[in-house]
Amino acid sequence: MSARVPARIPSSPKSPESLREGYSALVVEHFERPRNVGGLDPVAPDVGSALVGAPEHGVIRLDLRIQAGVIQAARFKAMGCGVAIACSSFVAERLEGQPLAAAQALTRVDIVRALALPPVKIHCAVLAERAIQGAISDYQRKQAPSAAGEAPPPVRPA
Amino acid sequence: MSGPIYMDHHATTPVDPRVLEAMLPYFTEKFGNAASRNHAFGWVAEQAVETAREEIAALIGASPKEIVFTSGATESDNLALKGALELYTSRGDHVVTLSTEHKAVLDPCRALERSGAARVTYLDPGPDGLVDLDALRAAITDQTVLVAIMAANNEIGVLQPLAEIGAICRERGVLFFTDAAQAAGKVPLDVEAMHIDLLAISGHKVYGPKGVGALYVRRRAPRVRLAPLIHGGGHERGMRSGTLPVPLIVGLGKACALAGALMDEEAARLTALRQRLWDGLSARLEHLRLNGHPTQRLPGNLNVSFEYVEAEALMMSLKDVAVSSGSACSSASLEPSHVLRALGLQDDLAHSSIRFGLGRTTTAEEVDEVLERTVAAVERLRELSPVYDLVKQGIDPKSMQWSLG
Numbered sequence: 001m002s003a004r005v006p007a008r009i010p011s012s013p014k015s016p017e018s019l020r021e022g023y024s025a026l027v028v029e030h031f032e033r034p035r036n037v038g039g040l041d042p043v044a045p046d047v048g049s050a051l052v053g054a055p056e057h058g059v060i061r062l063d064l065r066i067q068a069g070v071i072q073a074a075r076f077k078a079m080g081c082g083v084a085i086a087c088s089s090f091v092a093e094r095l096e097g098q099p100l101a102a103a104q105a106l107t108r109v110d111i112v113r114a115l116a117l118p119p120v121k122i123h124c125a126v127l128a129e130r131a132i133q134g135a136i137s138d139y140q141r142k143q144a145p146s147a148a149g150e151a152p153p154p155v156r157p158a
Numbered sequence: 159m160s161g162p163i164y165m166d167h168h169a170t171t172p173v174d175p176r177v178l179e180a181m182l183p184y185f186t187e188k189f190g191n192a193a194s195r196n197h198a199f200g201w202v203a204e205q206a207v208e209t210a211r212e213e214i215a216a217l218i219g220a221s222p223k224e225i226v227f228t229s230g231a232t233e234s235d236n237l238a239l240k241g242a243l244e245l246y247t248s249r250g251d252h253v254v255t256l257s258t259e260h261k262a263v264l265d266p267c268r269a270l271e272r273s274g275a276a277r278v279t280y281l282d283p284g285p286d287g288l289v290d291l292d293a294l295r296a297a298i299t300d301q302t303v304l305v306a307i308m309a310a311n312n313e314i315g316v317l318q319p320l321a322e323i324g325a326i327c328r329e330r331g332v333l334f335f336t337d338a339a340q341a342a343g344k345v346p347l348d349v350e351a352m353h354i355d356l357l358a359i360s361g362h363k364v365y366g367p368k369g370v371g372a373l374y375v376r377r378r379a380p381r382v383r384l385a386p387l388i389h390g391g392g393h394e395r396g397m398r399s400g401t402l403p404v405p406l407i408v409g410l411g412k413a414c415a416l417a418g419a420l421m422d423e424e425a426a427r428l429t430a431l432r433q434r435l436w437d438g439l440s441a442r443l444e445h446l447r448l449n450g451h452p453t454q455r456l457p458g459n460l461n462v463s464f465e466y467v468e469a470e471a472l473m474m475s476l477k478d479v480a481v482s483s484g485s486a487c488s489s490a491s492l493e494p495s496h497v498l499r500a501l502g503l504q505d506d507l508a509h510s511s512i513r514f515g516l517g518r519t520t521t522a523e524e525v526d527e528v529l530e531r532t533v534a535a536v537e538r539l540r541e542l543s544p545v546y547d548l549v550k551q552g553i554d555p556k557s558m559q560w561s562l563g
Contacts, residue, residue, distance in 0.1 A: 034542065054560035077544035079539075079543040079545045079546070080471065081468050081471050084468075
């Protein structure tokens with residue numbers, strides 16, 4: 001009977017193949033190889049920029065360069081759980097080349113569905129949606145006629 | 159190196175093969191009921207249980223008769239708290255404990271409060287996690303029945319000054335209960351020298367099986383009495399009825415014997431490995447914070463906050479390393495660890511903490527591998543972090559107005 005018992009604890013005990021089962025392949029893909037990481041010049045008139053969230057719950061920065069009603073470039077940075085990073089990367093990649101109207105129509109529901117997020121991670125998609133809306137608002141503020149001559153609006157919470 | 163690396167020994171430990179080997183006969187040919195006094199099947203089982211009692215008692219300087227078997231440390235904690243408060247009503251109804259205790263102590267305390275059976279004082283430890291002995295002295299009243307302070311913290315590994323706490327309790331005539339689930343077998347414990355009256359042990363934290371634990375209940379000077387949680391055949395001096403799980407008890411005994419024999423060597427080895435990990439991390443990464451007292455902690459415990467990085471993302475990056483975090487980032491629970499909060503950590507730091515739990519199987523090679531992977535992951539995540547960008551620009555993120563709204 002004792003022959004089946006190993007002499008000592010194996011140095012690499014067998015365990016699950018992956019320690020992060022439960023997220024979709026797309027979440028893992030965007031987390032491991034995030035797209036469109038970086039930033040754009042936040043004071044440029046054709047760039048809308050947003051910094052949303054809070055350090056204890058996750059922060060997304062999203063910059064959009066918008067020309068002739070089309071998003072020419074989208075760049076992000078994110079601090080948060082893996083899903084928050086994946087949501088930001090997904091959104092940045094998806095938005096590039098899209099008309100502004102399509103960007104405005106991209107909601108938390110689309111993000112949750114596309115990344116197959118579990119219910120406890122819906123708040124990550126909400127944060128990504130707020131980043132999109134915030135960046136577009138910032139761009140529209142800069143484009144508004146009344147903005148001419150004013151100092152550039154803050155891109156970050158004051 | 160291939161395959162996942164297990165560095166979460168505070169969560170659980172593998173059963174040592176020597177323990178398993180000792181257990182196996184008691185599932186099959188030695189299957190008797192330890193309570194069967196009238197035939198040899200029972201005697202063999204009873205003898206095995208008594209040997210285990212001796213092995214467990216020896217680890218903590220107790221007498222075998224003072225060991226009560228339970229299903230685990232959670233049950234031991236419940237039995238100590240509820241059992242004492244029920245029987246000592248003539249003495250009072252007050253409990254003093256720490257806000258950094260395990261939930262298996264805090265939740266029974268809450269239950270006792272809700273039912274009106276006890277009033278509880280929750281002391282906050284200092285920033286290093288150690289209890290303030292003056293605050294403890296001040297908290298004990300003439301109504302205090304029991305002080306419940308853990309031996310070693312499960313998150314930050316901090317070792318409380320048990321001998322000093324025990325001396326205070328003895329002087330004031332109150333019972334001293336310590337949850338030693340993490341400490342037993344890792345650091346020396348002596349119920350006499352430390353004046354401990356009740357002490358909880360877990361099987362699976364000391365390379366023994368899950369589903370078994372023990373409660374040390376002092377028999378002399380003073381004789382401690384407990385009301386049982388589970389009534390039945392009157393096993394374990396009436397404090398815990400139910401047929402004894404002989405194979406599990408044999409495993410717990412063997413695990414305690416091994417832990418006692420290996421303690422000095424293992425403690426020295428794990429302290430050196432823990433230091434190697436911390437030295438490597440702090441030499442190569444900025445903005446780290448060691449949580450808990452730097453030296454007065456379990457040999458295998460390292461708890462670090464990596465600022466400007468979320469622990470959950472870090473764990474996801476360390477895909478083949480099993481570690482643990484004080485953070486659970488879900489919409490249901492944005493609350494970080496109650497232990498880190500009690501140390502005064504801001505929520506962002508608490509959400510950045512990783513617990514490395516080194517143990518008997520951990521090798522220097524594994525430590526070096528985890529170090530490399532952790533450094534790479536933290537650097538990558540900081541490159542992605544807009545908060546770290548602010549820091550690099552000289553802006554203090556705390557000076558900014560953030561909003562969740």
